């Protein structure tokens with residue numbers, strides 16, 4: 620007699636069934652700047668491809684979901700390092716789709732200066748060669764010492 624085959628519900632071994640994390644870690648190479656460069660398949664738009672949970676997804680998305688948190692539908696991971704083949708979860712942040720597209724169009728240009736002033740409107744000065752100046756910062760750096768403030772004299 621004996622048990623009929625398959626009664627223990629065992630899955631046959633195949634490559635896709637291997638631990639996805641193990642497969643993932645085999646495909647990365649840490650570069651000197653901290654990027655985890657994807658050594659696996661890269662799509663035409665520059666993102667690493669990774670097969671997991673029964674479907675083809677992007678490698679950086681897997682990395683973010685595994686090492687950090689689940690990605691809601693309206694958000695997607697954006698590369699802070701601008702390196703699309705990088706899958707380091709610390710180089711990713713969740714943004715809405717439209718922000719991601721906007722950043723892509725700006726070519727990674729920042730929308731704010733290092734102090735957080737907006738590069739827009741009256742605060743933005745563009746040199747003839749294209750460099751941008753934050754007027755608020757220019758005011759700060761042109762002053763030596765703190766700005767004099769009239770206290771209690773409104």
Ligand SMILES: [Zn+2]
Pocket residue numbers: 653654655700701702705706707710
């Ligand atoms: Zn990176």
Ligand SMILES: [Zn+2]
Pocket residue numbers: 732733734735736753754755756757
């Ligand atoms: Zn500024």
